[in-house]
Amino acid sequence: MISLKSNPLTFFNPEPxxxxxxxxxxxxxxxxxxxxxxxxxxxxxxxxxxxxxxxxRETTFYARVSGQSMIGAGLDDNDLLVIDRSIEPANNKIAVCFLDGEFTVKRLRVDVDGIWLKPENPNYPIIHVTEENDFVIWGIVTNVIKKV
Structure with missing residues (x-):
């Protein structure tokens, strides 16, 4: 599972x-x-x-990736994500979510049967979100910044 290394109170918000x-x-x-x-x-x-x-600017923040579950989507360990909280979550978008006390970034799968968090690495399981989960979508990934 990819989690974000930051606590929600320490996310970097760009200042003018x-x-x-x-x-x-x-x-x-x-x-x-x-x-x-x-x-x-x-x-x-x-x-x-x-x-x-x-x-x-008011709804965008940056967070660093930790883990390998989204490598198929081009999100690698230590990449910097640009995340916008004003974008409406939708099927197939890559979202930063808070799930049961942890942050994770996954591809959203939304249909009439529910919400799933889909990793982009076959070594990780798809997560079915239920009413029992503490679940919040924090924002949608708009860009990834990589070091070469």
Missing amino acids: TNDTLGAAFFDTGISCGFPAPTEDFGEQQHLSLDTELVKN
């Missing part, structure tokens, strides 16, 4: 900063195939990852 420029950004289209010559990098621009990744 005076640095509205962000990091340097070169919009040249870096080739993933054969290298392509470029005449020059042109004018330097700035890019803020908050602008790119956060749609609603």
